[in-house]
């Protein structure tokens with residue numbers, strides 16, 4: 001492992017560069033993620049008319065435990081006077097287990113930290129002095145991007161939960177170009193620049209990718225953040241084409257397909273051959289489900305075999321369906337407008353399901369189609385009016401990226417390592 005300072009103009013607070021030589025490869029793909037993640041963070045936010053106590057109940061915290069937690073919370077703040085939208089982070093060691101820590105943002109600068117003690121809960125008020133810095137990360141991949149970033153020695157100072165978030169960011173930006181769970185292979189390389197807001201304890205408050213490169217099977221993919229004048233920020237390739245599509249590849253982050261789209265399969269419950277005109281994603285009960293595209297909720301109810309189901313109508317005759325849910329996001333109703341990536345419900349096993357999973361369907365003009373197989377419509381490129389500014393921003397952000405060790409460096413390193421091996 002090497003750490004190096006990259007000489008760059010401007011504010012440069014943190015530099016992490018890792019050759020990732022000491023890591024022990026694992027043979028697993030993304031499945032290992034759930035096994036190795038040290039904590040599961042369930043992020044929720046208070047909406048209007050919902051008390052902190054109700055939110056905890058929704059998160060599965062009952063009676064005595066919840067009362068004890070509220071008692072500890074009251075030592076720091078009034079649970080009845082919390083702002084709508086306040087973020088609550090419920091930390092568990094594993095899905096399904098009782099929470100071990102809960103953080104509640106009071107405002108931008110203060111949070112209440114609740115920790116499970118021998119009996120009941122303890123609380124403390126934490127004053128946040130956040131700092132913004134830039135994180136530079138580069139490495140090569142031995143098995144999966146997840147293990148590569150988890151094992152990246154240069155990221156020693158970055159908490160594991162934040163590294164998991166970084167993988168999530170990359171996955172979200174590159175989801176339309178690369179399937180991280182299937183296409184990533186040994187010898188692929190990554191480098192990215194992340195703008196980070198940091199709490200005093202070193203944990204990431206928020207992180208945004210400024211620029212990223214992923215080299216997969218010899219082909220380089222780029223994503224550069226840019227803020228068009230009249231549109232929300234997005235990510236573009238070097239030619240200014242949007243890397244985003246009108247639909248997410250999958251409704252659950254970092255998830256795995258357990259059953260694909262087919263016109264004929266043997267149904268485990270019905271015990272007969274039947275078409276499966278959707279895609280199943282394996283996930284634990286309670287995992288958030290995101291709307292894959294922006295649109296309007298046209299069904300939120302019970303649909304026989306589907307169990308609790310949501311249908312969202314999108315422009316151009318598209319419709320998406322999310323089935324077997326354990327529940328919906330609070331406030332969601334028929335007629336609600338949803339945006340891409342918005343959490344609309346939670347994984348369950350209602351209706352005809354042998355275990356918790358999400359059944360996802362996409363329809364065009366009333367016909368079911370395979371959401372994995374179709375070419376999803378692209379979002380708009382950089383607007384012509386912003387082209388000059390885009391080129392400046394792109395070049396500047398690309399320079400940051402290219403200052404990091406890239407594919408050539410890692411190729412040389414691997415060759416050296418092989419030579420050293422055969423010498424010994």
Ligand SMILES: [Zn+2]
Pocket residue numbers: 259276278279280358359360
């Ligand atoms: Zn299904």
